[in-house]
Amino acid sequence: MDFSRVLSCALDIGEQMLVSGAEIYRVEDCIRRICFAYGASHVDVFTITSSIVVTVQQPDGQRLTQTRRIESYKTNLDRVDLLNELSREICRRHMSYAEFLEKYQGILNKKPYPQWVETIGYAMAASGFTMFFGGTWRDGLVALVIGAVVKGVVWLVDAVNFNRVLSNLIAAFAMSILAILAGRCGLADKVDMLVMGSIMLVIPGAALTNSLRDMISGDTMAGLLRFSEACILALAIAAGYLLASACLGGAAV
């Protein structure tokens, strides 16, 4: 088997894992293991949030380098799970390239939840967190609507391929406008809680926690990059909220 193929299949798995929300350590470990399993004598992996670089020393002593540029992220924990499984299987027994490709494509083609389930997920999450933060049941009902609308906004913004900062700003703007208007019309009792609960939908909390984790466990570069990304996204959310309240006359309630 041609070694450059081994390397690209390792990179394919690593790339998809990184995109789907695996931590840096797992991605690097996975690539390293696959390369060693196919007989590499030395492997150097360097991963940051936007790129993976691997240099492998082949069994015959030749060196091979490949890089990948990571463009966008979409958390998909099921995919991380399946790819992890696949990489373990590759390490356990040698798999032909054709067989690998088939399994890999199978994982990539596995359908996520349908759109309507995701919409319900958005609505329920917004509603749940609104009441979790102390909103009344009426706030919860309004949050259901807001969650569904946010799903629509996110879908629309994704369709026209906006960048992430702008899309977060737009989503936060939309949900704040709706929440404040609901408060004005007397539909919602506690606008504060409503905004808090809805904001949980776009908050980069997972990224923030992950970044600190990366930093403390030694991947300082990747951690810092992810941290600044999370901060910028949080600022975008704040900007969206501030913009919305400014449009509606300054006062938040």
Place this chain on the structure above:
Amino acid sequence: MRSVVIQLLMSFVGTFSFSVLFNVRGKKLLLAGIGGVASWGLFLLLESWLPSAPLRYFWCSSFVAVYAEILARILKTPATTFLIPCMLPLIPGSALYNTMRYALDKQWRHCLSQALYTLSLSLSLALGIIAVLSVFGVVIQILGRIWYYNRQKKAKEKEHTP
């Protein structure tokens, strides 16, 4: 009391629905939801002993990390599958919101202290996870060595008994 029940119930609903958005499947969805409730339940339970929120965050996130690691070993899946959803109730959304509110009202001093407070909560979250992951790694290594040692010992005993 009623608000506690609502909070626990809603932390389950929130965590469960969020896990759907993260494409978690099957019974893992349910386990993620239970983890979310447990993390928040612990947070409320510790309130009378530990008045400092960052400290409580540390213990709760350690608990979540242990929960995730154990389930990951049992179900043979990466710990991240449970770690990210179960952390959700602990994510300092309200602190972040308050920071924004103060910024809107131009109360910069309050805004800054809230921002630092938000950061300290996130830091305690991360520290809790790290502490557990490091300890877990060491424990697994030690267990592995004990297992290896016992196997060697048994093999030797077999050699001696004809």
